[in-house]
Amino acid sequence: MEIAVSSSGSVTIVEISGSVDGLTAGLLMRTLSDRVSDGWPRLVADCSALEYTSSAGLRTLLGAVKLARQHGGDLRLAAIQPGVLRVLDLSGFTSILKFYPDVDAAVFSFAEPA
């Protein structure tokens, strides 16, 4: 897994490539929680190059979204690929996370009234 962090206004964009799993989930959680701790709770995960997530990855996503929301922000997913979406759907995550077709739409969503 590779992670690239950038920002757009008050929104942090975390580009995730490869697989979020038991061997890589810790790094992703640290990255996301560090941003929230630093005062950047509005997070967009660019999932256009995310190929897979296992149960460890799902636990990380859940932990990150709870942390972000506790700090007044959110974790929103952009450009999710069909294979990953199937796992998220199977795991009930499509009912608690917000999904957007691309990063721009996800970033823009934070400008809209909640």
Add this chain to the structure above:
Amino acid sequence: MSSTGRRGVAVVIGSGSVKCAAALGLVNALRRADIAIDMLVGCSAGCLYATLLASGRTTADAAQMTRELWTSSITERHNRGAWLKAAFPRLFNFDARFGLRDDTLIMERLHAAFGDMRIESMKIPLHLAATDFATGNQAVFSSGPAIDAIRASIAVPFLFSPWPINGRLYIDGYMSDPLPVGVAIREGADVIVAMGFDSPYQERISNAGRFAFQVSAILSNNLLKSQFAFHGLAHHAEIIPIIPEFTQRIRLFDTEKIPYIIEEGERAAEAQIPYLSRLLDAQTPAAADAD
């Protein structure tokens, strides 16, 4: 453990009728990568494959056996007494052992395939999940005659009658958990490879039977999601979902599609083998000692 000293995995095969044959493709991929299976868990038709694999059958044997066992003829013979009981319950003493299809043929085939095999005597530890008809709770059979547990776990409501074991009645395992990952967690598995399937929705609701199947599919698909979500978040280690993508529609008894189903199962599994190998390598005692 495998010949490389790796730990093995628990394989959970969910309900899915003939689609469960995809588990044979999964096992082919695991064996090619020298990943041992420490435990098998089956539910509904997944019980057929889990039992065949646990007993040491090759995947080719298992494919051939289920092609002969799981044909549409097993549901063709009506249980006339059940129809009369449904129409005139008081007159014909309706009871809990209600099933609209005669199960004589399926029992003959189960006997031919599994004989007097016992669950506790398998080469790989095996757990078969059904549902207690009185309480709705999941029931897990880890010992006893394999045939009874399989027959219980494939007792599709309305189609096949609930099956008695030790004085209790059991129905299809999908009614309590279509992908019983929790059984593997409870039995101590660390790395769990879970192969699950959605129940197909009806293309047309043209009769009461299709109506009932549609309702059942909605319920079981939502149950699958909620149970899998809970187990995924509750498990201390790793659950790797393997979800084959079928571009062809697969009906209940499309056994002629078994080669295609196996191929798709293998393809879905192959995509996760590199990660699974790395994960198991990281968990070997030697790797842990080096940390």
